[in-house]
Amino acid sequence: MEQVYIKVTGLEGRDRLDKVISNEQGDTSRSQVQQWIKEQRVKVNGNIVKANYKCTDGDEIIIEIPEPEPLEVIAESMVLDIIYEDEDLLVVNKPRGMVVHPAPGHMTGTLVNGLMAHCQDLSGINGVLRPGIVHRIDKDTTGLLVVAKNDHAHQHLGQQMKDKSTTRKYEAIVHGVIPHNKGTVDAPIGRDAQDRQKMAVTDKNSKDAVTHFNVLERFNAYTFVECILETGRTHQIRVHMNYIEYPVAGDPKYGPKKTLPISGQALHAKTLGFIHPRTEEEMEFTSDLPEDMTTLLDDLRRNEA
Structure with missing residues (x-):
């Protein structure tokens, strides 16, 4: 059993215990934290408390995290x-x-x-x-x-x-017409305080995040862009493009509901480069856009004609 110690700092006022813990334990869902509290695995200042306990600066939290149940990953034959x-x-x-x-x-x-x-x-x-x-x-x-x-x-x-020595270039179709040919978004990303399933640009519990972009093609209401990752945060391109008000088309989490006909965000990891760990050779790979994105671009071009 693992024991985790958290000292609460930086709160403005008071905040719920389950929210404080899930913010500190970045990969732990709020429902999981609530289950630990229900099982009396969480103490604040030495006392068993409920999930709606309001933390304040200086509170000391101890969590007894149970050993994970053994999990087995099954090999499945599939076309890769x-x-x-x-x-x-x-x-x-x-x-x-x-x-x-x-x-x-x-x-x-x-x-x-x-x-x-x-x-x-x-x-x-x-x-x-x-x-x-x-x-x-x-x-x-x-x-x-x-x-x-x-x-x-x-x-x-x-x-x-x-x-940050790898090369990671993506291509995306985004909402809006970006007026400048290139740019950089330098904005820290952390868990969205209002929705634990989302990330956001925030100063709280965040990490540095930098995305460079180049405009490849413009349409009436969309832009085709190349995005180059300097860092690799969760949902980074999706969060950053939404932050500058050019969300990725088809993005169900960060984009508008009415968008281009595509199942999921129009975002493709096109280029990947790195140094081979054994030969130290510089290697770079590219992949073609998926058919659904190619079809979208063709349709946008026809609409421009």
Whole structure:
């Protein structure tokens, strides 16, 4: 059993205990925190309290987190678009609608399930649910990601991500007509205080996030852009483009409801570059836009004629 200690600081006034804990434990849902409180696994200043307890600065919280139930990821045979593979890594082109790795309640049909059927030698750094996964792209974002086959490759690639030395270029169709040809969004991203399922530009519990963009093509009400990641925060491009009021078309979480006919955000991880962890060779891969985005662009061009 793991014991977590939190000292409450930086509150303006008072805030609910479950909200404070879920903000501090970034990957923990509020419902999970409420379950811990219900099971009396949470104490504030040495006392058992309820979820609606209002925290204040200086409160000391101790959480006894139970050991996770053992989970087994099942290998599933599926067609994967692998564009490069060697003894250390592989680069895969992920389709729209595919989740990258399993999570409780969603244990099958993910990229990891398919990878485990394709090869048994995936790195174990990220544990049983995320073997080999160095970085992720969202379920309805298409495109490239690199997968590590051993721990050395995983650590090497992970350090490159941390050092911001990888190349990650995306293409997107966004709402609105961007008047300038290029720009940079430098705005920290953290969990949305109003909706735990969303991220937002915020100064609270956030991390630096930088996205560069170039305009590729303009239409009457949309712009086709290239976005270059300097950092890799959750939902970064989607949050940043919405923040500057050019949300990604089709984005169900950050964009307008009435949008272009596409199932999910019109966002594609087109280019991925890194130094090979064994040969130290510079490698760069590109993938074509998915058919649904190509169709959208063709339709927008025809409407312009």
